[in-house]
Amino acid sequence: MNKTISDIIEEFIISSLDDDSFIELSRNDLAKFFACVPSQINYVLNTRFTINRGFMVESQRGGGGYIKVTRLMDTNENFLKSALNNCTEPVNLARGNQIVNTMQEKALLTKNEAEILKSAISNKALNNPINMENVMRSNILKQVILQLMKNNFHN
Amino acid sequence: MNKTISDIIEEFIISSLDDDSFIELSRNDLAKFFACVPSQINYVLNTRFTINRGFMVESQRGGGGYIKVTRLMDTNENFLKSALNNCTEPVNLARGNQIVNTMQEKALLTKNEAEILKSAISNKALNNPINMENVMRSNILKQVILQLMKNNFHN
DNA sequence: AATGATTAAAGGTCAAAGATAGTCAAACCG
DNA sequence: CGGTTTGACTATCTTTGACCTTTAATCATT
Numbered sequence: 223m224n225k226t227i228s229d230i231i232e233e234f235i236i237s238s239l240d241d242d243s244f245i246e247l248s249r250n251d252l253a254k255f256f257a258c259v260p261s262q263i264n265y266v267l268n269t270r271f272t273i274n275r276g277f278m279v280e281s282q283r284g285g286g287g288y289i290k291v292t293r294l295m296d297t298n299e300n301f302l303k304s305a306l307n308n309c310t311e312p313v314n315l316a317r318g319n320q321i322v323n324t325m326q327e328k329a330l331l332t333k334n335e336a337e338i339l340k341s342a343i344s345n346k347a348l349n350n351p352i353n354m355e356n357v358m359r360s361n362i363l364k365q366v367i368l369q370l371m372k373n374n375f376h377n
Numbered sequence: 378m379n380k381t382i383s384d385i386i387e388e389f390i391i392s393s394l395d396d397d398s399f400i401e402l403s404r405n406d407l408a409k410f411f412a413c414v415p416s417q418i419n420y421v422l423n424t425r426f427t428i429n430r431g432f433m434v435e436s437q438r439g440g441g442g443y444i445k446v447t448r449l450m451d452t453n454e455n456f457l458k459s460a461l462n463n464c465t466e467p468v469n470l471a472r473g474n475q476i477v478n479t480m481q482e483k484a485l486l487t488k489n490e491a492e493i494l495k496s497a498i499s500n501k502a503l504n505n506p507i508n509m510e511n512v513m514r515s516n517i518l519k520q521v522i523l524q525l526m527k528n529n530f531h532n
Numbered sequence: 533a534a535t536g537a538t539t540a541a542a543g544g545t546c547a548a549a550g551a552t553a554g555t556c557a558a559a560c561c562g
Numbered sequence: 563c564g565g566t567t568t569g570a571c572t573a574t575c576t577t578t579g580a581c582c583t584t585t586a587a588t589c590a591t592t
Contacts, residue, residue: 223401226441226576249543259578264544269575284585287542335490342497379562381566404553414568419554424565439575442552 227258232270235291244292249281263289301328318343382413387425390446398482399447404436422446449483473498 225233231252238245253260271277271291278292305321313321319340326336386407393400408415426432426446433447468476474495481491 223403223443224441228576229441250541260543261545261579262577265576281543282585283541283543283583285541285587287585289543331493332489334487335493338486338490339493339497342494383566405551415553416555416569417567420566436553437575438551438553438573440551440577442575444553 227256227262228266228269231256231258231263231266235266235271239291239293244290247289247291249287249289267291301325315343315345382411382417383421383424386411386413386418386421390421390426394446394448399445402444402446404442404444418444470498470500 234256235245235247247263249260249263252263256262267279267289271279273294276294278294279289280292281287281289301324305325322331322336322339322343325331326333331339389411390400390402402418404415404418407418411417422434422444426434428449431449433449434444435447436442436444477486477491477494477498480486481488486494
């Protein structure tokens with residue numbers, strides 16, 4: 223709704239990170255640009271650009287000082303890359319579920335999302351013998367919907 | 378029937394929910410508008426906008442604080458049943474996406490979950506001409522992983 | 533030219549003030 | 563009595579400013 227100055231600064235920094243994996247900022251210049259006190263920048267960095275949210279902040283004081291914000295490519299990305307590699311060849315049910323479970327462990331999927339996905343790749347969803355996308359798709363959706371019903375209503 | 382101020386606030390919020398599935402309110406502004414104490418708003422939310430009645434309330438304190446009221450369509454179960462019925466016959470891409478989008482609008486799927494699902498039923502995921510579960514599964518997973526990468530890493 | 537001292541230019545910390553929202557129990561009213 | 567209204571007190575998030583620390587640049591001395 224009503225964005226705070228902190229929200230706006232956050233957006234600015236994130237949008238500046240679009241292409242590069244890091245940027246260097248000047249705390250004072252940023253504060254001037256947004257007409258706020260310099261410590262406001264620290265507030266934004268401390269509350270928004272945490273490790274938990276996938277960022278790293280380094281800085282240097284003194285003349286020529288700077289603040290460097292890095293978007294972390296943590297092991298999650300490596301895992302996804304390797305999993306994607308796995309998918310260049312057929313994936314059986316056990317292996318598929320294992321991949322989904324690991325994604326959930328790594329918080330790349332919520333429990334709900336993992337359940338949705340596992341129902342999408344279940345044998346039930348995929349056991350269509352004929353080459354028909356629409357049929358396969360309807361099977362997948364059917365399974366997902368059944369799963370959602372189970373999640374949302376207890377019967 | 379003499380309406381109480383609580384009833385009137387309830388009606389106001391519900392009418393604000395016309396098309397959108399949620400709105401964000403300012404507790405203080407609303408209280409001022411209805412010339413009541415702010416905690417009156419909490420009373421209305423606690424007694425009228427319950428899960429049981431098909432609503433969800435989220436909020437944030439402090440500067441830029443807000444109250445977000447989401448309507449959880451109680452016709453959700455009916456919609457799922459009808460969608461499931463749809464899936465007894467082939468579902469083309471447009472129709473499939475439409476179903477997923479509606480599930481998202483009805484808060485049955487988060488944005489993330491909807492994206493996952495749409496990538497799972499995309500033409501890319503399903504265009505395998507041979508009757509092989511494992512191949513289809515790996516295709517689906519591949520698309521989902523690509524989507525997750527897009528969600529989690531900006532490149 | 534080398535070195536040590538001083539100054540200027542960053543960024544950091546923390547607590548108070550400001551801005552919202554939440555809780556709970558007493559008072560009120562039908 | 564049961565639902566509603568009110569307000570004092572509390573909790574949480576944001577903004578601000580005074581004071582602190584670190585580092586580069588400069589200056590003075592030998």
